[in-house]
Amino acid sequence: MSDKIFKRLLLICTAAGCIATxxxxxxxxxxxxxxxxxxxIANGR
Amino acid sequence: xxxxxxxxxxxxxxxxxxxxxxxxIYQLCTKPCLPDxxxxxxAKSIELDRYLPFDDASEIVDVKSEFQLTDDLPVIDGAAxxxxxxxxxxxxxxxxxxVRFDGDDFSAExxxxxxxxxxxxxxxxxxxxxxxxxxxPSEEQLQYTADNGVELELxxxxxxxxxxxxxxxxxxxxxxxxxIKGIYSGEYNxxxxxxxxxxxxNPLTRNTGSGSQTAMLSFMKDTEIKKNPLGFIGSPIGFSFxxxxxxxxxxxxxKMLSLNGVYPDKDNIADGSYPIVSNFxxxxxxxxxxxxxxxxxxxxLSDEGQYIIEETGYIPMPAEKE
Numbered sequence: 001m002s003d004k005i006f007k008r009l010l011l012i013c014t015a016a017g018c019i020a021t022x023x024x025x026x027x028x029x030x031x032x033x034x035x036x037x038x039x040x041i042a043n044g045r
Numbered sequence: 046x047x048x049x050x051x052x053x054x055x056x057x058x059x060x061x062x063x064x065x066x067x068x069x070i071y072q073l074c075t076k077p078c079l080p081d082x083x084x085x086x087x088a089k090s091i092e093l094d095r096y097l098p099f100d101d102a103s104e105i106v107d108v109k110s111e112f113q114l115t116d117d118l119p120v121i122d123g124a125a126x127x128x129x130x131x132x133x134x135x136x137x138x139x140x141x142x143x144v145r146f147d148g149d150d151f152s153a154e155x156x157x158x159x160x161x162x163x164x165x166x167x168x169x170x171x172x173x174x175x176x177x178x179x180x181x182p183s184e185e186q187l188q189y190t191a192d193n194g195v196e197l198e199l200x201x202x203x204x205x206x207x208x209x210x211x212x213x214x215x216x217x218x219x220x221x222x223x224x225i226k227g228i229y230s231g232e233y234n235x236x237x238x239x240x241x242x243x244x245x246x247n248p249l250t251r252n253t254g255s256g257s258q259t260a261m262l263s264f265m266k267d268t269e270i271k272k273n274p275l276g277f278i279g280s281p282i283g284f285s286f287x288x289x290x291x292x293x294x295x296x297x298x299x300k301m302l303s304l305n306g307v308y309p310d311k312d313n314i315a316d317g318s319y320p321i322v323s324n325f326x327x328x329x330x331x332x333x334x335x336x337x338x339x340x341x342x343x344x345x346l347s348d349e350g351q352y353i354i355e356e357t358g359y360i361p362m363p364a365e366k367e
Contacts, residue, residue, distance in 0.1 A: 006052045013056055017063030024067050024075065031078035037210070037249050037283035038290060042298045043077040044212050044247070044281045
């Protein structure tokens with residue numbers, strides 16, 4: 001694999017990872033706002 | 046190791062790193078926020094349907110009183126946890142056409158509403174509701190009342206235990222009142238300090254103005270509530286009124302804590318041994334000229350009204366303790 005292709009793949013993987021993380025944080029924030037105390041306790045530890 | 050292997054290993058390491066990081070976020074933060082699918086929680090989400098008045102399938106206490114109101118019907122409103130009582134009152138003394146339910150909510154002309162505590166206090170001050178059945182008002186609600194030149198009358202009509210909840214797998218079953226205050230003031234940050242596992246304590250609170258948050262502030266008195274910054278990776282503790290969580294405790298992964306060695310069951314609440322019991326009130330604007338407000342409250346305090354409160358699952362007066 002040439003360095004150019006490798007760097008491109010590395011960039012794509014990093015970008016995809018960052019996007020997934022940001023989406024997960026956004027979903028978590030939305031869920032947290034609507035979450036009841038009781039649900040939170042039941043799903044927790 | 047040749048170049049290609051190193052490149053593939055590097056890509057795999059990046060993907061694995063993100064996957065591990067996202068899994069940790071999901072387990073610690075996202076998963077606890079997912080809606081609880083237990084039957085207890087499901088029951089709470091369809092409350093209006095379950096407790097409609099004048100409905101054969103309703104789960105309210107079905108009493109038909111000789112005392113009947115036919116005109117100048119006060120609009121009744123209140124806290125979600127007390128909605129089954131409001132509905133049973135209407136069912137007992139109002140004509141059937143007084144209630145309009147469109148399948149999702151009560152329509153504007155309905156004499157029974159269910160706006161929940163915060164909106165109910167606003168509605169009684171604004172004149173949209175005549176009597177609300179709620180816990181004590183918060184400081185903000187009292188301020189809104191004063192700002193609008195309204196004076197509220199609070200008539201105690203029953204009482205209920207204020208309970209603390211933890212996950213069903215938490216080994217702690219009993220705490221003292223001082224330990225609870227210590228948790229919420231930041232004195233205790235780890236369950237191991239209270240006989241539990243070595244996990245951070247996550248003390249949960251509710252929105253300002255909700256009935257249980259007002260009760261919590263009253264319980265803490267002048268002690269400031271502090272959040273544990275690392276609590277989100279630990280095990281939570283929360284609070285509510287007993288009736289509201291009874292189904293959940295029965296069917297879900299949540300348990301009520303004993304306080305000072307006393308479990309919050311009906312007997313311990315009624316005999317005064319459970320230490321935190323609050324009244325709930327019929328609240329109305331003192332200047333409201335609806336002639337049926339006082340007769341209706343007198344009926345609520347009669348044996349028939351108190352029977353409804355008791356059979357619904359609350360503690361009737363005069364077993365009050367504030």
